[in-house]
Amino acid sequence: MKVLSVNAGSSSLKFQMYEMPEEKVLISGVFERIGIDAPFYTIKINGEKIRKEVELPNHKVAFEILVKELMDYKVVESLDEIKGIGHRVVQGGDYFNKTVVIDDEVIAKIDELSTLAPLHNPAAITGIKAAQAVVPNAVQTAVFDTAFHQTMDEVNYMYAVPYSWYTDYKMRRYGAHGTSHKYVALRMNEILGRMNTKLITCHIGNGGSVSAVVDGKCVNTSMGLTPNAGLIMGSRCGDIDATIIPYIMKKANLTAEEVDTALNKQSGLLGISGVSSDSRDVEDGINSGNERCLLAQKMYVRRVIDYIAKYYVEMGGADAIVFTAGVGENSKATRREIMDGLSVLGVVVDEENNNTRGEEIMVTTKESKIPCYVIPTDEEVMIARDTYAFIK
Ligand code: AMP
Numbered sequence: 001m002k003v004l005s006v007n008a009g010s011s012s013l014k015f016q017m018y019e020m021p022e023e024k025v026l027i028s029g030v031f032e033r034i035g036i037d038a039p040f041y042t043i044k045i046n047g048e049k050i051r052k053e054v055e056l057p058n059h060k061v062a063f064e065i066l067v068k069e070l071m072d073y074k075v076v077e078s079l080d081e082i083k084g085i086g087h088r089v090v091q092g093g094d095y096f097n098k099t100v101v102i103d104d105e106v107i108a109k110i111d112e113l114s115t116l117a118p119l120h121n122p123a124a125i126t127g128i129k130a131a132q133a134v135v136p137n138a139v140q141t142a143v144f145d146t147a148f149h150q151t152m153d154e155v156n157y158m159y160a161v162p163y164s165w166y167t168d169y170k171m172r173r174y175g176a177h178g179t180s181h182k183y184v185a186l187r188m189n190e191i192l193g194r195m196n197t198k199l200i201t202c203h204i205g206n207g208g209s210v211s212a213v214v215d216g217k218c219v220n221t222s223m224g225l226t227p228n229a230g231l232i233m234g235s236r237c238g239d240i241d242a243t244i245i246p247y248i249m250k251k252a253n254l255t256a257e258e259v260d261t262a263l264n265k266q267s268g269l270l271g272i273s274g275v276s277s278d279s280r281d282v283e284d285g286i287n288s289g290n291e292r293c294l295l296a297q298k299m300y301v302r303r304v305i306d307y308i309a310k311y312y313v314e315m316g317g318a319d320a321i322v323f324t325a326g327v328g329e330n331s332k333a334t335r336r337e338i339m340d341g342l343s344v345l346g347v348v349v350d351e352e353n354n355n356t357r358g359e360e361i362m363v364t365t366k367e368s369k370i371p372c373y374v375i376p377t378d379e380e381v382m383i384a385r386d387t388y389a390f391i392k
Pocket residue numbers: 204205206207234277278279280325326327330331332
């Protein structure tokens with residue numbers, strides 16, 4: 001059975017088609033610069049990567065082209081073969097604790113939650129509507145990045161602010177990257193051969209979050225109301241003293257929007273290093289003696305260690321620590337520094353294994369009190385699995 005995983009951004013549309021339940025990827029690709037200049041798309045099929053430049057005025061056109069390519073490449077013979085389409089949705093608030101089949105009410109709720117994810121939720125709706133228009137007979141599901149974190153206790157999701165902010169404005173911690181944390185936690189449990197585990201999952205990429213997962217369920221996570229909490233990220237500040245915001249607004253005469261932009265787009269690794277939000281550039285800077293790059297990296301690593309230590313104490317130990325996403329899968333230096341910082345917990349790095357990139361591997365020695373693993377994330381397959389579960 002053919003199932004499509006879709007991740008719509010404001011000007012992009014990523015897709016991956018699976019043969020289920022085998023989870024075989026048949027074709028994948030991305031449409032970029034939708035609705036802006038110089039649009040194009042790339043497709044990966046049979047080990048080949050094809051790039052085409054076309055007019056992409058909106059997501060519906062992208063979907064029409066996608067469907068035509070599926071037919072041209074004979075991935076499907078007819079549209080009816082596409083049984084399900086799963087859509088990644090960033091913010092499900094406290095409405096959704098699992099994947100749901102999309103109807104008008106679901107779309108209305110995703111829309112209502114756009115205030116919490118102003119860039120992402122409207123894009124998801126655009127993608128959903130485009131898919132519905134082009135493939136009307138497929139079961140369409142919404143897979144929420146926040147759903148995995150809905151098992152948190154209020155002790156962990158509440159903010160110590162006036163209670164009416166929670167009751168009137170739903171102000172609480174919702175988390176992010178839930179589909180990724182869920183995937184790597186599941187995989188880690190498979191490797192450990194049991195479900196009754198205490199895991200710390202570190203999704204560190206351009207955005208980043210750490211989760212505490214007990215028996216496969218999230219008990220705490222570092223992201224907050226929005227995806228700018230917890231860790232220091234590429235260009236996001238993560239946790240800061242809340243009063244910095246009114247203070248800098250007055251001192252530098254900035255508007256709320258300007259401060260928001262500074263904290264989301266000009267902070268993190270970029271803000272401290274002054275060089276880049278990309279950890280590869282920061283590593284290059286360190287190698288050429290740039291002090292601010294070194295400071296940025298130290299701060300970044302320190303924050304990840306802080307969260308691991310916090311969740312270790314909260315869970316009363318950890319059976320494994322997992323690294324995933326762009327930095328977690330690829331940056332041996334960052335992983336090493338984090339694990340070195342955990343030596344007090346008995347973590348011992350396996351130098352040889354840690355020198356690998358992007359593969360599933362244990363990066364600590366047998367003597368290490370907590371095994372640490374790299375597990376490449378796969379949010380797309382989770383979307384396909386959840387969607388398939390509804391159809392089968
Ligand atoms: P993601 O958001 O998960 O796609 O992660 C993207 C980030 O991963 C990039 O901005 C880089 O900071 C980081 N990254 C990717 N490849 C490498 C690498 N080889 N070494 C260090 N960092 C990397």
